[in-house]
Amino acid sequence: MSRFSRGVDRLLEASVVASFSRIGIACRSRVDHWTPPVIPPETEVLLTGATSGIGRAAALELARRGAVVIGVGRSPSRARDLELELRRHHPRSQGRVIVSDVSNLDDVASLVAQLDSEPAPTVLLHNAGAITPELTHTAQGVEITFAAQVVGPHLLTTLLARRWSEERPGRVVAMTSGGLYTRPFDLSALLEPPTPYSGVATYARVKRAQLVWVEALHDLKGLTSAAVHPGWTATAGLRESLPRFSTVMTPLLRSASQGAADLVWLSGCPDIVETPGALWLDRRVRPTHRLSRTRTDAERDRSVLLTYLHQTISPYLADD
Numbered sequence: 236m237s238r239f240s241r242g243v244d245r246l247l248e249a250s251v252v253a254s255f256s257r258i259g260i261a262c263r264s265r266v267d268h269w270t271p272p273v274i275p276p277e278t279e280v281l282l283t284g285a286t287s288g289i290g291r292a293a294a295l296e297l298a299r300r301g302a303v304v305i306g307v308g309r310s311p312s313r314a315r316d317l318e319l320e321l322r323r324h325h326p327r328s329q330g331r332v333i334v335s336d337v338s339n340l341d342d343v344a345s346l347v348a349q350l351d352s353e354p355a356p357t358v359l360l361h362n363a364g365a366i367t368p369e370l371t372h373t374a375q376g377v378e379i380t381f382a383a384q385v386v387g388p389h390l391l392t393t394l395l396a397r398r399w400s401e402e403r404p405g406r407v408v409a410m411t412s413g414g415l416y417t418r419p420f421d422l423s424a425l426l427e428p429p430t431p432y433s434g435v436a437t438y439a440r441v442k443r444a445q446l447v448w449v450e451a452l453h454d455l456k457g458l459t460s461a462a463v464h465p466g467w468t469a470t471a472g473l474r475e476s477l478p479r480f481s482t483v484m485t486p487l488l489r490s491a492s493q494g495a496a497d498l499v500w501l502s503g504c505p506d507i508v509e510t511p512g513a514l515w516l517d518r519r520v521r522p523t524h525r526l527s528r529t530r531t532d533a534e535r536d537r538s539v540l541l542t543y544l545h546q547t548i549s550p551y552l553a554d555d
């Protein structure tokens with residue numbers, strides 16, 4: 236990394252808008268001379284949120300690069316469309332898509348049961364996520380944003396990790412968002428969101444908790460973890476959840492492929508092992524806090540969150 240590219244990166248970071256917009260990826264990919272992502276042949280990748288936006292672009296790109304993609308999405312029709320597209324364009328990649336709601340722990344357990352007959356995927360990409368405007372609880376009584384992006388992913392990771400080892404290590408990458416920079420970790424606000432309910436504030440708290448979780452995971456043997464920011468990306472999810480922002484920013488938004496670029500790259504990149512638990516954007520590790528008010532006792536947060544998660548998923552861990 237040259238002094239020039241570091242300077243460009245610092246300028247982009249300072250401007251915020253340029254960094255997260257398509258300007259960020261355009262400049263950084265040129266000044267850093269990005270090489271194409273390398274995915275070891277036939278890597279098995281389990282990708283949630285594969286049926287739309289960033290996840291869909293990542294699924295197709297991973298398949299193009301030779302990965303065996305197992306996509307996950309809630310909508311049966313979108314799942315079927317993606318599966319057809321994977322088979323049409325990348326017939327050798329054996330891609331398939333499973334309908335499952337990762338916010339529902341019963342669904343997650345049955346998703347993993349469907350993977351029982353094959354070698355376990357070693358790359359697990361937790362990309363599913365959305366802002367939910369009304370306070371909604373899952374069948375297990377967990378607020379749905381937290382359930383879809385932390386509790387369900389924890390169960391999915393825990394069940395798959397049983398099939399990973401130091402010889403066959405797993406890699407977990409979670410899709411984060413800039414919202415996390417606005418909130419400290421606060422488990423009680425996740426369990427009982429303050430009134431009046433705000434979907435945007437809940438989403439931001441959940442993305443902070445998701446990062447705490449990613450940091451906690453990297454201590455586990457046989458797996459490495461990372462969080463990745465996609466940049467501001469033109470997707471149905473962004474249009475639906477933040478319509479005004481999406482309209483104003485349209486000319487500057489990244490394409491879905493650009494939003495998926497780091498997710499694809501991190502699926503094979505060796506650097507993730509050297510900096511476990513880090514947050515990435517445009518192929519560089521980024522700070523996890525930008526405001527002093529979001530800083531809390533990181534070790535305590537990890538322990539509090541893991542204790543809660545372990546208790547919540549324990550009914551699904553038959554052998555524990």
Ligand SMILES: NC(=O)c1ccc[n+]([C@@H]2O[C@H](COP(=O)([O-])OP(=O)(O)OC[C@H]3O[C@@H](n4cnc5c(N)ncnc54)[C@H](OP(=O)(O)O)[C@@H]3O)[C@@H](O)[C@H]2O)c1
Nearest residue numbers: 284286287288289309310336337363364412467468470472
């Ligand atoms: N777009 C951006 O600018 C931006 C910025 C920062 C972070 N992100 C993050 O990027 C990720 C992808 O978002 P996107 O913009 O690509 O949105 P999107 O187009 O709405 O795609 C979201 C995907 O997540 C799936 N999904 C949502 N909840 C799920 C659940 N409970 N179980 C299973 N699948 C679920 C959806 O499945 P169905 O199709 O079946 O509904 C869909 O495939 C999210 O984690 C989001 O927070 C996006």
